[in-house]
Amino acid sequence: MKHTRLICALAILSMACTAQRYHAPAYRTPASDFESLNAKMSEEALNYEMEYDADDSASSPQYDAGTGSAMPPQVKTMMVYSGYLRLRVTRLLDAVDEIIRIVNERDGYIESLSGNVAIVRIPATDFDAVMEAFAQVGTQLERTVQAADVSAEYFDLSARLHVYEAAKERLLHLLETTKDIKERLYILQELKRISSQIETLQARLTTLKNLVDYYTITLELEPIVSPQISEAPPSPFAWIRHLKAHQTTLDEGGKSVSMTLPTQFVRFAKSKHFRAQTADTTMLRAGRTANDPQGTPSWWLCALHHDLSERGEILEAEGTAGVLHWHVYRNDAPQPRHWLVALYTQGRHLWVVEVFYPTTEAYEAHHESVLRALQTFQVTP
Numbered sequence: 001m002k003h004t005r006l007i008c009a010l011a012i013l014s015m016a017c018t019a020q021r022y023h024a025p026a027y028r029t030p031a032s033d034f035e036s037l038n039a040k041m042s043e044e045a046l047n048y049e050m051e052y053d054a055d056d057s058a059s060s061p062q063y064d065a066g067t068g069s070a071m072p073p074q075v076k077t078m079m080v081y082s083g084y085l086r087l088r089v090t091r092l093l094d095a096v097d098e099i100i101r102i103v104n105e106r107d108g109y110i111e112s113l114s115g116n117v118a119i120v121r122i123p124a125t126d127f128d129a130v131m132e133a134f135a136q137v138g139t140q141l142e143r144t145v146q147a148a149d150v151s152a153e154y155f156d157l158s159a160r161l162h163v164y165e166a167a168k169e170r171l172l173h174l175l176e177t178t179k180d181i182k183e184r185l186y187i188l189q190e191l192k193r194i195s196s197q198i199e200t201l202q203a204r205l206t207t208l209k210n211l212v213d214y215y216t217i218t219l220e221l222e223p224i225v226s227p228q229i230s231e232a233p234p235s236p237f238a239w240i241r242h243l244k245a246h247q248t249t250l251d252e253g254g255k256s257v258s259m260t261l262p263t264q265f266v267r268f269a270k271s272k273h274f275r276a277q278t279a280d281t282t283m284l285r286a287g288r289t290a291n292d293p294q295g296t297p298s299w300w301l302c303a304l305h306h307d308l309s310e311r312g313e314i315l316e317a318e319g320t321a322g323v324l325h326w327h328v329y330r331n332d333a334p335q336p337r338h339w340l341v342a343l344y345t346q347g348r349h350l351w352v353v354e355v356f357y358p359t360t361e362a363y364e365a366h367h368e369s370v371l372r373a374l375q376t377f378q379v380t381p
Helices: 002-013 034-040 054-059 092-105 127-135 151-177 181-213 238-242 297-310 360-374
Strands: 079-089 109-114 117-123 139-149 214-223 274-277 283-290 314-321 324-331 337-346 349-357
Touching: 079 092, 079 127, 079 181, 092 109, 092 117, 092 127, 092 214, 127 139, 127 214, 151 181, 181 214, 238 297, 297 314, 297 324, 297 337, 314 360, 324 360, 337 360, 349 360
Parallel strands: 079 214
Antiparallel strands: 079 139, 109 117, 117 214, 274 283, 283 349, 314 324, 324 337, 337 349
16 A cells, blocks of 8 residues: 555654654664664655555545545645637637637636647636636537546645655755765665655646646637538547547546556546646546457557548657557647557457647657656556
């Protein structure tokens, strides 16, 4: 259990400020032999998992086992709101101008503008009013809202950061007082690892804070008269026809997916979907559909490519990562964005992992770490 390791770390590192309920044994003098130091600073005790797991939260010393409460009542609830609007508009350019006006009026910014899709970030004030303002740009065809309570995640990450920072202080003190070369080398190794964990936690906390402080709203605009890119018929496969770079279209199977996420990504643990996001709105999501007709990932990628190329998507890269076969597509109108689609088949199920990169900068910043994460992709029966 992850939090069992946390408790162990608390006990070993004598952090009364974080775990006053536990009787933590103090370190012996620095003159203790190397074996004793090694036992007290064991990898098992310090190297606990950093990924938040809502189902495991009750075992943490930061949670009240008696009430089952995930947070102290005085801690402010932290919500991440995201919205999606599909609007029919008379003229695309006029609609974009109106969106820009609303964004500027509310001190927000446009994260990306590609084709007929705009993703905007608005300071968190009145979500309903913000959505209504954008809905007036055209005739509303579709509207969805997602609200995620990330209070527990934020509190859990903050508590872990406090543990590591206290551990770092303790190790720095030991480094100053011990003279044994082996002990000093061991402490330096631990300091390097703990500093890396601190950076990871700080990055995730920054991402969560950004997502809480700014609403993310995706606007898909459909002009009354829309030029056709191609006369080719749509894909015969419904999941491919409905697939969109900027929107979740596969709702099933998220709870069965596991993956080691890159540092900058924060997963919404309580969501029914497998969904993770960065502060620049790069979105990683995963779901499944029927493997019907039965095909391999390569076969399905060919079918997918036929449809996406007709939509104006440009195949930029392809490869494999673990069990996944992936394509990356680029769309240049009017602002480049990238979209990764990775596939894996397991019997009657076809698993689809998507990563939406809203800008070229986001693609360059995250793509390599995303590919490493894809290598850890697993599904449970």
